Amino acid sequence: MEYNFRFAAVLRYWDEIVEGVLLTLQLSATTMVIGLAIGLGVAALSTSSNPWLRLPARGYVELIRNTPLLVQLFIVFFGLPSLGVRLNANDAAVIALSINLGAYGAEIIRAGIESIRRSQVEAGRALGLTALQTFRHVVLFQALKAIYPALASQFVLLMLATSIVSAIGASELFHQAAFIESRTFRSFEAYTLITISYLGLTLGFRLLFSAIYWLVFVRRPAR
Amino acid sequence: MIREFALADVGFLLLATRWTLLLALTAAIGGGVFGLIVAIFRVVPAAPLNWLAIGYINLIQGTPLLGQLFVFFFGLPLLGLSVDAWTAAALALSIYASAFFAEIWRGSLQSVPQRQWEAGASLGLTYGQRFRYVIIPQAIRISIPPTVGFLVQLVKNTSLAALIGFVELTRASQIMTAATFAPLQVYLVAAAIYFAICFGLSQLSRVVEGRIHVSR
Numbered sequence: 001m002e003y004n005f006r007f008a009a010v011l012r013y014w015d016e017i018v019e020g021v022l023l024t025l026q027l028s029a030t031t032m033v034i035g036l037a038i039g040l041g042v043a044a045l046s047t048s049s050n051p052w053l054r055l056p057a058r059g060y061v062e063l064i065r066n067t068p069l070l071v072q073l074f075i076v077f078f079g080l081p082s083l084g085v086r087l088n089a090n091d092a093a094v095i096a097l098s099i100n101l102g103a104y105g106a107e108i109i110r111a112g113i114e115s116i117r118r119s120q121v122e123a124g125r126a127l128g129l130t131a132l133q134t135f136r137h138v139v140l141f142q143a144l145k146a147i148y149p150a151l152a153s154q155f156v157l158l159m160l161a162t163s164i165v166s167a168i169g170a171s172e173l174f175h176q177a178a179f180i181e182s183r184t185f186r187s188f189e190a191y192t193l194i195t196i197s198y199l200g201l202t203l204g205f206r207l208l209f210s211a212i213y214w215l216v217f218v219r220r221p222a223r
Numbered sequence: 224m225i226r227e228f229a230l231a232d233v234g235f236l237l238l239a240t241r242w243t244l245l246l247a248l249t250a251a252i253g254g255g256v257f258g259l260i261v262a263i264f265r266v267v268p269a270a271p272l273n274w275l276a277i278g279y280i281n282l283i284q285g286t287p288l289l290g291q292l293f294v295f296f297f298g299l300p301l302l303g304l305s306v307d308a309w310t311a312a313a314l315a316l317s318i319y320a321s322a323f324f325a326e327i328w329r330g331s332l333q334s335v336p337q338r339q340w341e342a343g344a345s346l347g348l349t350y351g352q353r354f355r356y357v358i359i360p361q362a363i364r365i366s367i368p369p370t371v372g373f374l375v376q377l378v379k380n381t382s383l384a385a386l387i388g389f390v391e392l393t394r395a396s397q398i399m400t401a402a403t404f405a406p407l408q409v410y411l412v413a414a415a416i417y418f419a420i421c422f423g424l425s426q427l428s429r430v431v432e433g434r435i436h437v438s439r
Contacts, residue, residue, distance in 0.1 A: 003301045066375065066421035067414045068382035070393055075414065078400065079407035156285075163287035167386055174289060187297040195290030202285035 010189040013180045017197060020173035027093065027172050028159045034098040039105025046110060064103035069164055072096050077168045093165035101158055108154060112147035145217045152209035156202050173197060228405035233412055239395030240416055246381045246391055249313045251374060254320025261325035266332050276325065283322035289383050291315045296387045312384035323373055331366035332358060364435055371428035375421045392416060
């Protein structure tokens with residue numbers, strides 16, 4: 001093996017890497033907010049007793065969870081223009097990622113709602129709380145505690161999955177690898193460095209999320 | 224020359240699907256063998272092996288699969304191996320699968336109650352015998368539903384191999400789109416094929432899960 005590794009050549013593009021990290025965080029955060037809003041709505045529909053509401057919600061979740069994100073992305077970015085909907089790469093990325101996350105978020109939230117025992121609600125009502133008060137003081141905190149770990153790991157999975165939108169040229173961290181490669185012709189070094197950057201992000205967020213869990217749910221007793 | 228997207232083209236996509244299935248199968252077998260070794264490293268009472276396995280699992284689960292694919296695609300030739308897209312994809316997906324299988328199987332091994340180990344010890348079985356005759360048979364049962372569930376992820380993730388140029392279902396759809404200029408139809412057909420495979424596997428996992436609970 002006569003290959004000279006030149007990580008220094010790639011490290012000169014430090015500014016581009018930092019910019020990529022910020023873009024990825026921005027994309028992940030935007031997607032998380034929109035995706036969870038979709039997930040909340042779909043979870044409400046899929047626990048409804050009306051089949052006209054429940055079945056479409058279930059269908060959406062199954063369709064999204066059983067097809068690859070890359071194909072969903074291609075349908076939004078390359079497919080929708082033939083229906084007259086033209087999106088730039090960044091918008092298409094947010095839309096495809098949010099629709100994708102919506103299905104996974106819905107399942108997490110549904111599991112959270114179902115994890116609260118019926119007797120908890122009845123106990124709240126028996127104490128004379130209104131339905132809203134029962135939800136606010138009895139159900140909400142427990143449900144949040146139940147779904148928090150799943151949501152935290154979903155955020156990390158989402159952050160790793162955003163790398164896929166580089167396939168349509170949306171701007172985020174992985175896209176920067178292609179840029180650096182085109183400038184330095186150091187493919188291996190560029191992709192290795194970018195891949196390792198994701199590891200830093202993942203470990204950092206895992207630490208942050210467990211710290212938040214401890215502060216919010218462990219240290220303070222449940223009210 | 225642009226032509227219509229016709230029924231024969233669906234046949235082209237179906238033919239490409241066998242590469243998707245073959246890639247998923249290869250990764251499942253390769254990842255299964257390697258994942259089993261990592262899972263055992265993770266649970267045996269030897270701290271250095273435990274840490275090695277934990278580090279490996281975190282490295283793979285903490286980086287994007289797309290990154291792993293590119294690192295293998297560009298990295299293996301540097302080791303003097305001539306690597307085509309198939310080899311790089313099969314290797315990267317096997318490594319990726321091994322980390323997830325290891326975690327799934329570690330969970331299954333550890334969810335067998337501690338008392339089972341103690342019961343085995345009190346019968347005079349050695350560590351190896353307890354592992355082989357008491358723990359493994361119970362752990363296998365627990366592990367089947369999440370293992371099948373992960374296979375769905377694996378089938379979906381083979382689509383990323385398209386981005387290093389391996390012609391499977393997604394790459395074939397890109398090629399077909401260039402020929403027919405009917406991206407919406409082509410990608411919807413591709414999605415339908417993926418759905419048929421993955422939904423089938425999901426249902427299988429549910430059936431198996433039901434069976435296991437009944438037999439308990």
